[in-house]
Amino acid sequence: MDATTNHPQPYTLGIDLGTTSIKIVIVDSAGGVVENVTVPSLANVTSIVGEDGAEQCPVAIWNALHAGLKQIDPDNQVKVQTIGISGQMHGLLLWKQGKSWERGNDQMRHIILRNLSHLYTWQDRRCSKEFLTTLPKPDSRLRVAPGYGCVTYLWLLHNQRQMLATEQYDCVGTVMDFVVAAICDLALPVTSDQLAASFGYFNVESRTWNTDILKSCGFPVNVLPEVRKAGQVAGHLLQGLEHIPAGTPVLCAMGDMQCGVLSGAQDRSDATLNISTSIQLSVRVDDILSGRLMGEAVEVVPYFDNFHLAVVAGLNGGNVLMSLASLVKHWLQELGLPQDILETALLEKLSSLGQKSPSDSTLKICPTVFGERHDPDLLASAEGISAHNASLGAMFRAASEGIVDNIFRLLPPEVLASNGLKRVVGSGSVLRNPLVLKRTQEILAGKLEFVQGTESDAALGAAKAGLAFLQQQQ
Template sequence: MAKYVLGIDMGTTSIKVVLLDLSSKAVTDSFTLPTNADIINNEVHAKEQDTVQVIKTLNECIAFLPKDKLLNVSRIGVSGQMHGIVFWKSQTGCDWTDGDSGQLFRPKDTSQLITWQDGRCNSDFLATLPKPNSHLNVATGYGCSTIFWYMKNRPGFLSDFMVAGTIHDYVVSMLCGSESCVMTDQNAASWGYFNTGTNQWNIDILKEAGFPVHLLPGCVPSGCLAGQTCCEWHGIPANTPVGAALGDLQCSVYSCMTDRTDAVLNISTSAQLSYAMPLDFTLPNCPDPNSTISYFPYFNGSYLAVAASLNGGNVMANLVGMLSGWMNELGVELSDSSLYEKLIKCALAVDSSDLRAT
């Protein structure tokens, strides 16, 4: 009987799920839905998402996959937006209930998801933060920066929670029934105050600043298992191994980099140009504030060099929104996901000579 790997991507604007046949290594089924979960607070330039709506969309995506194949899922892998943060209570982070497609979980005692696009930590605020022991700068939208902001502006908020992680770390923790959170170095490096050379948080620096270090997840290497499903989920058997959540950037590069000399241009809610560094690459001693290149953990101790524009996908989203509005005015109903598919097909159909000429 065929066995499958379930892949989940907790994206900024949509959630994607796929089933991969273990024997043929081919994707047999996939489904995507927009989250429609944005909550914008212009007063503090916040960019948040409704965690309940995000997980509702995840459940809807899984429910669209063939039931007979979900019964034969033998592994679950999860990726998502790396810099964002969600808080929850250790023992009551979700409720498990019976749904039409089997058991599912719904968030409970969780915060909203503060996304990587959050702008509440302006340059003046960031300048007040302690200098990290890391080759990476700290920016607004990063998990640790957001916690520092709450320490200064809403300290009572943090006292309500005992665990924090990315949205995909949260999903993995709930699936495994974990009271704590484990995080790969891919996500930890994107939170700030994490030394990728030692694979440790800057605990001493953070403690001296009064940072609630109990909120920091435990760290594991990318590719490790986080645990097993604590119960049946949409028909997927209990005790199915679940991988620790990975960064969406690293996963998107891994899926199409056939050779280490390849460069990968990824356009989603942001845009990044990435390439793999040599295996003997040595990290810079400290971040260069003027550099347009950042180095993020990849797999097996290697690094990706990343140049991020942070606007490519927003441009695409605005284009899709404009086209959707025009189509509605003409009386034609077409979903955003269908428009994305058509735009991608058009791009793939362009002759390479036309691209060179452009």
Template sequence: MAADGGDGQGGFVLGIDLGTSSVKAVLLDAGRRRGPPVATASASRATRADVTPSPEAGLQGREQDVGRIVQAVGECLEALPAWQRRQVLRVGVSGQMHGVVFWQGGQAATWTEKGVLEPQNVSRLITWQDGRCSPDFLASLPPPESHLSLATGFGSASIFWLLRHSPEFLESYSAAGTVQDYLVAALCGLRRPLMSEHNAASWGYFNTESRSWNSRLLEEAGFPTRLLPDVAEAGALAGRTTHVWFGIPAGTEVGVALGDLQCSVFSCATRKTDAVLNISTSVQLAAPMPRGFKPAASPDPAAPVAHFPYFGGTYLAVAASLNGGNVLATFVATLAHWMAELGSEVPESLVYPRMIRAALAQADTQLSIRPTLLGERHLPGELASVSGIGPGRLSLGHVTRALCRGVVDNVLRMLPGRRLAEWGVERLVGSGSALARNEVLRQEVERAFPLPVCYGRDVDAAGGAALLMLRGGPGDAE
């Protein structure tokens, strides 16, 4: 998949990221394989894809409308220059990990005469935030033959849940994968789902050393293994587009879908001694492990750090917190609701900047907030708490700063800075939408970490997916 050389005349590489609340598309100049990537255009759109979960899932269910996600992708593509879309050479796709969507292989979408992809025979997406799999339910499942634990929101766990509560639902589909796997399958007309090792590991019941599913174990448990995707190396080619897509030529190369975490790290970590802190909807603190590192043979559900496959046979050490920008968004919604109850309607879009200004005026606080509203995968029963409350510590500035500090301190409890130093990390690279738009969060990161902190270029998971395709695959990923 070597890109054309030259001075930018070789065309463009498109990167797409299907995030939890928004999608992003970015175009990189294919004439720049070495040195900093050159983004020629980008666009982002909110998906507004959250829907009321199925009744069986209860209040803990989290589901999204795949059609709205695909529509948002189309809106992003339409916002890119048409002449650049016509010169796209290859497409890289990443997206939210762990979740699962179902479809009919080879019949996942139709195409309009204008080159618009329209989903067909597709279920809702059960997202990574889904909480229907209780600790008791997870304990009833067979232990994975993998170094990674199983958690609610993981694709395999969600399929087990459906197998017990709605088996007829599963009979309606012949393929399953993450939402980014679905998009690649639809673009390329794949009859069999294809999944990268990134997404396979995030699903559970996948052995990263043998690069294989725990098929025997799953079959014995009655799991519908016919739904398991084929697995390819991250960076491999999945296929070619079957139709013209918003001007992107038919026959354009498409890479196997990747994990947004790995792509975010790849886009930001320009040195092998970099760790990356990504604060978006959730929080990930990741550091590449030395080549040759092998994870433990069995999972430790209580371990706050997991090791996910990266590129070229290497691993990332990752502290993945469920509580990040979503906690701040919950606080904003709560404030707006309180004010509405008091008879003063204030849009949430105005609440957020005002609370940030209040926190900037409050340089420090003794108020302490543990912001684990959603628990953590290694501590699913943990709830949020507040301590150090005093009469002078309840202003909006105090509370907002304590909340931002709590988000940062929470991930540091999971992966302390001293351990990063032991691994040879010399610099922290900050990225993610919540960090980019929140100066208070940036202040708290710089306060908490005993490392120099810099902030990533304006390329995130979408840029990382494009960058990998630009540089030719996993062999060039280091």
């Protein structure tokens, strides 16, 4: 819809609730970026299960979202006519129907949160391989793995049942589903087929939960959200959001991977590579079976408009490099040396050293410190170490290159090319690492064209999904 004197140009708002940051973008009716902002979420909390746990405070995520919205020009906010929200998939959040948020009466539409569990993120590893073997096989072409919402809930049923009984949580979903429920004041949670597939025990073909299977192991299926197709409306803002008007439609929460593809891929011959905290290499396919030709590490998940994505979702991306920075800081502590440096600053120093370090084809690091979904017990390894090539810079270079080597080992460029792909569109914060970027270009050279995509990533895709909804209403 074009702008007129009576009807100002409509904007759409895209939000991505990432693992480490919140991204917000506003686009115009042509899909152009009007304004965007990124704020750190600073949400990580200590888990009672120690290093196997990966938990975040949902209130911290909520506060970071509002801090980001306050940086967006109010004049742009009032033009927003639909909202799309994406974010970190697979994780689990529990809340109480009608008791987890309370609305204030002030002009800022303040909402107070309470009666929430921690967010158990996709990085959570409390569900061991042994525990997974005790669970029933899902009625789905998709595997289940540690960090998946249904799997984590089943672990809580077995190991922290008293917590579930005491708190009396009666709704579950991703953190994005909760945000949608809170701002729209939904009585029951609603999610998209994209996020339901990431939760586990969801049949992609029938778009239904495996209710009988879940009931057989004591899962209270009434807590699961209603599932709608990605791109459909979940509800409307009850009191507005900052300066965004009340009544604005809000789409069902979507997957960050799918929204990242939507923001970057131009046509059917594009594959998309996103390297952020984790890493995904995705290809749009017509149906579930067509994606199975690409390898055992490939899974096929819902996309938009009845299409699917064949994807390798690697667990080892920027988190590997941050882990290396944490390890160096730990070494300093063990040596009794000064360590009053933030890990993010240490990461920048390591990156600088890595760029100065000469390339060494003998030193290689397989960076799978977090395993992979198709092989959770996979460990990292290093080879080709000599007395002269094990500097910090060389190790950082090898780890950066290993991240890229690993994802293309799971889905080689030759396989992509043989399936009709011509380009790889890259995005994500870690592709700003020159070592990662150069390695990507080297691997694809002569096989597929590499294109550096947008930096807005999933937030932009979420906004574009909102724009598509507006266009359908015309």
